[in-house]
Amino acid sequence: MKVYGDLVLSGEPKALLSAVAAIEESLSAGWKRSRDLESSIRAEDARCFIAPATASHPSGALWLSRRERGDWYVANIIPMDAGRLTEDQYNSILREFYERFATGASESAGVKVTLEKTEKTAADYMSTAAVDCLDRFSVLANKSSGSGHPADQERWFDFIIQVHNDQRGPDASTLAQLLCEQFEWPGEKASELASEYEFGRALLLRAYRG
Numbered sequence: 001m002k003v004y005g006d007l008v009l010s011g012e013p014k015a016l017l018s019a020v021a022a023i024e025e026s027l028s029a030g031w032k033r034s035r036d037l038e039s040s041i042r043a044e045d046a047r048c049f050i051a052p053a054t055a056s057h058p059s060g061a062l063w064l065s066r067r068e069r070g071d072w073y074v075a076n077i078i079p080m081d082a083g084r085l086t087e088d089q090y091n092s093i094l095r096e097f098y099e100r101f102a103t104g105a106s107e108s109a110g111v112k113v114t115l116e117k118t119e120k121t122a123a124d125y126m127s128t129a130a131v132d133c134l135d136r137f138s139v140l141a142n143k144s145s146g147s148g149h150p151a152d153q154e155r156w157f158d159f160i161i162q163v164h165n166d167q168r169g170p171d172a173s174t175l176a177q178l179l180c181e182q183f184e185w186p187g188e189k190a191s192e193l194a195s196e197y198e199f200g201r202a203l204l205l206r207a208y209r210g
Contacts, residue, residue: 026104031049031052049062056088060080060085144186
């Protein structure tokens with residue numbers, strides 16, 4: 001499924017500042033820094049870079065910010081005009097920033113730049129065992145009744161318990177999207193299952209707390 005990408009710069013504090021400065025110095029092809037937008041939020045540890053409109057995306061304001069732990073990351077990309085950016089438009093601006101400016105600046109400063117995947121599957125959010133449980137449930141279940149049949153419910157519970165034991169899994173919203181896009185569940189049933197999943201995880205956490 002498509003997700004909004006993440007870009008992170010990590011390294012020594014001085015080297016990171018050098019990388020951020022190098023990004024600004026390398027801006028070209030209509031990209032520019034906006035100190036006016038920066039002053040509007042009064043944030044010292046943030047830089048705003050304006051991407052010009054292209055055939056792939058409208059103009060957008062990319063915010064590069066420093067987190068408390070020290071690394072710099074793209075906190076958001078906001079359209080300069082009304083509306084919102086689609087995943088494809090957001091990721092197009094992000095990749096352009098990464099390829100044109102962040103990569104070269106990071107290499108020259110000796111820091112690491114990471115661009116996360118923008119297409120993810122269930123395996124990005126849960127263990128192989130949990131994916132197998134979810135796949136088994138989805139293949140065998142009646143997609144018009146969700147977890148209503150006792151055998152389907154048992155396989156569904158197996159999945160929730162596996163996620164609980166792993167202490168790793170998607171949130172309910174992400175699970176609903178995965179069920180629709182990867183496991184071919186209808187939207188209404190995916191939402192119902194996601195609610196059951198959220199309740200089940202909360203119940204297990206409560207039952208086994210301490």
